Every structure is written in structure tokens, then in C-alpha cells.
Amino acid sequence: MTDERKSIGSGGKAGRGNRETSPSAAARSLAGGSAVRKPVVKAKPAAQPDPAPVKKTTAKKAVPTSKTAPAKKAAAKKATGPARSAPEKPRLRAVTDEDAAAAAAAAAEEAASRTRTAGAAPLSAGIPIDEILVAVVQAAQRILGTDWESRIATLLATIRKRMNGDYEVDEFGFDPQITEVLIAAVEPLAEKWFRLEVRGIENIPAEGGALLVANHSGTVPLDGMITGYAVKKYAGRNLRPLGADLVFSLPFVGQVARKVGATLACTEDAERLLATGELAGVWPEGFKGIGKPFAERYKLQRFGRGGFVSSAMRAQVPIVPVSIVGAEEIYPLVGNVPSLARLLGLPYLPITPFFPLLGPLGLIPLPSKWIIEFGEPIRTDAYDPESADDPMLLFNVTDQVRETIQQTLYGLLVDRGNAFF
Structure with missing residues (x-):
């Protein structure tokens, strides 16, 4: 038993071996963490006022302390190993840096993905x-x-x-449904492009026949179409235009003209329309009016020999003078090619600042400001129907209508000012 006790160091102090100057390896293994804690406990009594024990302890243990210092430091490192608060800080910082780098890379990838998605959105989203x-x-x-x-x-x-x-269509080929469609198609052109202003619409009779006589201009006869639109839109009645022979000889234009109520400008057809209570429209200047040069704009040409006055007198219907401002500027006529016009069977072949230089784009009318004024009716029922055979009377009434339109044009030009603003 004694040998066994000595073998484990029972004769000396715990953890101190067999009273020799250095502890044995077995004692160190048995001591565990106490080898670290005992020097710390002994350091406190060393500061106490009793000098003898301190000197004695230090004298006796001076050498072992100096010699066991490396062992105590190693034991201290082992004892503090599991906690490792101080050594773990660099390791934690390294992990944090890696996480930050990974997070930054992920953010950059997400931003790039969003950019690609935003760039591809219009293509992938399809038509809005x-x-x-x-x-x-x-x-x-x-x-x-x-x-x-x-x-x-x-x-x-x-x-x-x-x-x-x-x-249904009437005896002249007039189709009211086609007229409604045409009016709807012309409205944006008249109201938005030409900014049409209509005056004196109350001078158009609400019922019964009447003959509307207007000036003619514009190189292309759009004024007749716009006048028909204004009568239908603001007076609620259909205008039956009286056209020249050339209008009805053209392949497609003649058929459309019949559908919208136009008929040949002859005495018989005009009297029949007026006698049945229709509104007939005539442009006495004819091709001389629409084909005159731009330098002669708003200067009326001859009104013929008074055939329209004769028809109004025989039907005993009023004559309404119509003055149109704005048509002269849509296609300014600056030239003509008579030889080519005769070859094509046309009264003239116009040359404008934009046609034929710009090709099809030159056919777009300029957006001039339009004003249409319906003047006070000139009564013809004061004359006998037989008075329609009097040439001097027809000339006087024709000249009265022409002068009324001419003077009204001058006044409208002053009111309008600039043609395009």
C-alpha cells in the first residue's frame, strides 16, 4: 500500500511530486487546471503584511517558480483553450470579411440581373x-x-x-347613307385641319328649295366638298351639287359624285331639284376659278351668262350667296403645263410649290384657315317665271350675286388675317 501511495506521490503536496524541485509528469497530469489556479491564489497572500511567510514561501519556491514558469504558461494555454475568446476574434473577423464579400458579390449579381430584366422587359412583356x-x-x-x-x-x-x-337611291342616284359616311370622313379635315368657321347658317332655308351660289378656287375642288359638309353639319340638310361634264366622265369620281347627290349642271336637272324642294349648289366660275394662278387669288372670274339665275327664277326659289375663304391657299398654283393637260384631257395640269417636286406628299393640302359665310337670300319670287327669258334681267341678278360674294370675300380676308395662324 505504501509503495502504491508513493508511486502516486501521496507523501508530498498535491501536484508537487515527491518533494523534489520539479513536479513529475504524473503530478502535472493529475493536477489539471489546479496548477494554473494555485499560483493565482498564492499571489494574493503575497501582498499581505506578514513578511515572514511571504519570504519563506518565496525563498522556498523561488527556484521552482522560475523553473515551472514554462509549464504553468503551457497549462494556462491548455486551461483557456476551450474559451479562446481572444484568439477567436481574428477568426471571426475573417469570417465576417468573407460574408461581406459574398454579400457584395450577391448584391452586384442581383443588380446586374435587374438591369438585364429591365432591359428585356419591353421585349418580353409584349405589346402594351x-x-x-x-x-x-x-x-x-x-x-x-x-x-x-x-x-x-x-x-x-x-x-x-x-x-x-x-x-335606297333617288332618280339622280343620290345615296343618303354614303353621304353620311362621307360627312363623317370629311369632318376631321374640315374641323381640325382647316379649322372651319361657318357664318350665316341661319340664311339657309330650313325647308323648301334654294340655290346656293359660291366662288370656286383651290386648284383641286375641295371647296365643294367642304361646303356640302358645312350645310349638312350645321343646317341639317343635304346639298346637291351641280357639276361639270368632266366630273361625271371620270371613272371613279363620277360614280362617287352621283352617290353623294351631285348631278349635271344643266337647266333641266337644276330645275327638277329645286322644284322638289332640294338645296342645289353651283360654282359658276367653273375650271377658270379653281385653275387661276395664286397671284389672282380671291378675284372672281366671270359667272357665265346667268343660267343658274334662270333656273332659280323658274323654280321660284331664293339664291343664297356663299363666300369661301381659305381654299386659295391649300394648293398655291404657280404654274401650268397646257400641252400635257390637253394630252390627258384635263383643263389644266397644276404645278404648286410642293407638287410634283415632293411627289405624293405634294398632294397634302396646306392647313389654311377656312371661313364660309352664307349671305342673305336674294329673292326671285318677285319676278314672274317668264322673266327667266330676259337676258338683261338675268345679267343684272347675276352681277348682283357676284358683287355680293366679292365684297364679302374682302371682308372675310380682313377678319381672318394670316391664312395659317
């Missing part, structure tokens, strides 16, 4: 149907007005009726 529909509705309201839905519905109903054959 909602935005297109809103734009179409706004354009329709701006061009056709607030009642654009009813107008489109009317147009569709008209097309449906025509496909079913549910329509």
Missing part, C-alpha cells in the same frame, strides 16, 4: 394593349368628338345595312 387602347380612344375623342362612340356605331350600322342591301 391597355396603353394602345387608351391612345386610340383619346385620338378618337380628339378627332371625332366626344360622341365618337355613337358615330362609329352609326357607321357600322350603315355598313351592315348596305351589306344586306337595305338602302
